[in-house]
Amino acid sequence: MDKRWNISRPYDVGKIVQVEVSPGPLGLHLHQSIGYCAIVDTVLDTSPLKGHAGVHCGSRVIRINDQDVSTKSREAVVALLGQLKDQKKSIEFYSMAPPTCTALVQVEVPTGSSVQLEHLTVTRVASVDELRVGDVVVAVNEVDLTTLDATKALAVWNATPFPKRVVSYRTQSPLLATTPSQQASPYSPTSIEVIIADSSLGLNVDSSEGKHVLITGFAPPADAQRSYYQPHRDTLPGRFVASVNGIDVSSFPRDDVLGLLGKLTLVPKTIALVTSDDMAALHAKAFRVMVDVAPGSLGVDFDGNCTNSTVLSGFRPVNGSPGALERSGVVGPGSVLVAVNHLNVSRLPLHQTIDLLKKLTDVPKRLTFVRGGTSSSVLTQPFIDVSVPPGSIGVALNSSIASSTVVQGVTPGSAVDEFSGIRPGSVLVAVDGFDVTTLPLAKTTELLRALSGHRKVLSFTTSEPIGWPTSCVAVAVPPGPLGLEFDSAVAEAAIVQGFAPVPTSPDRVGVIQLHGGVALGSRLVAVDGVDVRSKSLMDITAFLRDVGKAAKTLRFILPHGAPSSPKSSPPMAPLPRQHSLEILQKQISLTDDPVQAMHQRRVSDTTDSPPLLRVYKDQKNMLVHEWDGKLKSINYTHQAVSSFTRVTKGKAGFSKKHAASDIDDNLCLSIGADKSKSYDYIATSTEDRDALAGLVESLIRTKAT
Structure with a gap:
């Protein structure tokens, strides 16, 4: 559970920001006349929190590390911060007042x-x-x-x-005294522009209108009296949100726009609201447009002379009638297809994009085009999507070019540095899919600063074709189940946690497991050439489901220090393992040396993730993965920890010795239970075998005391 909910008062989680602070002074002055709590009065220029959107005059300290300080006096909070001055700490602030x-x-x-x-x-x-x-x-x-x-x-x-x-x-x-100005509207004389200083919008949105954000009223009704709404309270209902902080959102669906607004709760929001006629006019001339199409034929032709991109050249009738793209009226010859269901295809050659569209024939699609005749050539260039975690974006921007956002340098080791195609001169063209090419550098920087506390997807132009490291493992997969299990604890990527039986395959073993080159902990980075590194686990699994009936090629990046296993390796039942040791430690209540040793190995990341043992919190039962000796099945049983009697390293304790004759003795382990039962394990390294043995031995010792 998010710690931000774990506080003694019902704070609005949207107004809470959590920051990690390095050792040293905070550079904050707390309000001296308010003693019952700690509220920021001034953020000094020397403060490491200077410029942070959630730390400003009126921000209240409510948590330091794991300690709730929302009910403590200013003096008590100051004393605690003094004790932690030379330590790294996590501080949560609650905005009692807006950044203004x-x-x-x-x-x-x-x-x-x-x-x-x-x-x-x-x-x-x-x-x-x-x-x-x-x-x-x-x-x-x-x-x-x-x-x-x-x-x-x-x-x-x-x-x-x-x-x-x-x-x-x-x-x-x-x-x-704030009266919103209507004359500065970039859209039409009838549009309304308001500056929202509050964290909540106070607006009702039409839930049945999915293509745009349509305002139906105020929530609660009393919010119509807000100073910036009051002059327009009778005219705002029925209008559409056309822009947010200078970003044109007229072509984006409701949920995408609300997602952007949700990330901007702690900063003032300048919103332009327009009539339905104005919205239609804006949508018709937008640079980047989205068109939803139903399953079936698209009714289009692509330009075969443009082999490095997917350029629309004309339309064909579908069952004697115009297709969805032709009926939309917003795309025409010369428009470039850049995304399919929010998956970036701008760098795919034409034949690969056509193959992808064929595989997605039977599913609904949202197609994103850059319109033909677009004056900005940067929009038609291929681009790379990068999922950037909260904090620094890892890019230095060229301050000498004020009209756009151009990369001057890339920070080594950053998320952006992972993508070799982003170099000095690359242009930031979109943030979370929203076009920022029309924004000056100052406005884009302001937006990035406001989003610093959130994960976001940044899109940069590139002149390089898609390329993958030689260490990548490519596996051609037939239609049907993949036989993969992804780590659900890692929401922002698809990390292989284990292999699942595939009923349609010989011996129920999937092609990926039989390949032998995909180690546990590997990351899925591409599907049929589509780069999925910027996508969440939910998005990736949805994509795999959509192409599930077709053959495809998957690419994996191996975990650090884990070479792929050769195909000639003898068959073995891989020990199920988990990406995060922290989850393992939460499931058991042990502090013995073996657990600490496993933790140190995980932190140093010199080997694969530690073995997965699902031990119940009362330490009375363990979920045991039993190998049948032939890799035809892996049974899962609940075994009482109290029944464990011994741990034997090597094959000496194996109950099925004939099946393990070709396997390295240093990888083997058996756990004895009761008088004659034995559970056999084969690990992928001696270190993992020894760590597992030590953990089970500590369980036995704990139950014996």
């Missing part, structure tokens, strides 16, 4: 004072000099009102008797 907050004020409101609020914003005040019209109240008598909805927050305010201690924030310009 310039001042946080605590004031005693005496009896007889008059303070009127509207949506927690001060609209009238008398006899309280420190409180101003436009200030937003966030706490009263140490009760954090930002954790409540508007109705409950106002109820708490009204129920709190005078005198009361009030904490409020103010921005450079009071929110009530």
Whole structure:
């Protein structure tokens, strides 16, 4: 479970940011007049957190490492931070105020004072000099009102008797004085542009409209009184979101746009809202467009003279009628197909893309095109998608080119560095699929900074064709089940965790396992030439399911230090292993030396992942993988740990000695149970064999005490 839910108060998880801080001073000044909690007043220029979107004036410290400090005083938090000054630490901040907050004020409101609020914003005040019209109240008598909805927050305010201690924030310009400008619209004179300072949108979205974000009202209705909505509260319902912070989203489906907005909760959002006519006009002239097509023929021809890309040359009727692409009216001859179901095909040669489309004939498809005649040549160039984890993007940008975002250098060892085609001069063309080629460098940098706390997909142009390291293992796979198990603990990649029986194969062993070159811990990086390194495990398994009825070629990158096993290796039942030792340690409650040794081997990453033992938390049972000696089946049984009597290294204890005659004695292990039962194991290394033996021995010792 995400630790951000593990706190003593009902904080909005969307307003929480977790940062990893290196040893040394934080460079933060906490508010001196607010003593019941620790709230940031100033972020110094020397602070390692300077520029972080979630750490600013009004951010409250709620957790340090695994300790909830949301109810501790400022002094207690300062003392704890002092103790951890020379250590690396994880700190969670909760935004009580937006990033535009310039001042946080605590004031005693005496009896007889008059303070009127509207949506927690001060609209009238008398006899309280420190409180101003436009200030937003966030706490009263140490009760954090930002954790409540508007109705409950106002109820708490009204129920709190005078005198009361009030904490409020103010921005450079009071929110009530903010009047959104309509004249700067890049779309039409009728469009509306609003700047949303709150983390929540406060808008209702039409759930039946999937192609765009259609606003139907306000949620809750009281949010119509927000200062930036109030002038347009009667005209916003029925409008569509056309842009977000300068990014044209008119051609993107609702869920994609809402996903982008969800990542921008902690920064101000400038949103342009347009009418249905304006939306249709924008969609018709967008550079990059998506078209949803049903299963069946596409009814198109591709230009055979352009063999390195997939260029539309014309249409063909489907059952005597125009096909879905022709009916869409947004693509025509010269349009370039760059993605199929969000899978990048911009670098695939024409014949490979056609083969892929044939394999996907029977499934619905979302096709992404760069429209023919696009004035920006950079959009028609092949590009590479890179999934970048939270933190630095690993790229230095060329500040001398202000009109676009051009790579100046790549940080060695970064996620971007994994892709050899991204070099100085490559252009950032998209973020999470959204076109950023029209944004100046300053705007793109601002967007990347706002997304620094999230995983994102960055798309860079490249002039290099797809190439794979010689260490990659390619396996041609027939239609049907793959016989692979992926590690569900790794959501951002497809890591081979084990092999599954394939009923249609001889001896129920799949082609990939028989190949012998795919080690446990290998990463699936390509399917039929389509690079899937930027895709999540969920996306990859969906793709494999879509092409499940067709033959295909899979490419794997082997884990570090794990050479592929030769095809001539004798058949063996591979010991099931797991990518993450942390999960193994959570399933058992041991601190014996063997477990620690396994942990050190995993951290150093000098060998494959440790063996998988599913030991129940009470340590009374273990899930045992039993080899039948012929690799025809692997049975899974629950064996009582209390029945284990011995551990024998080598083949001496094997119950099926004739089947293991050609196997290295140093890889073998048997676990004795009761008087005569024996479970036989064959590991892939002596180190794994010894680690497994030590773990089971420690279980036996634990149960004997």
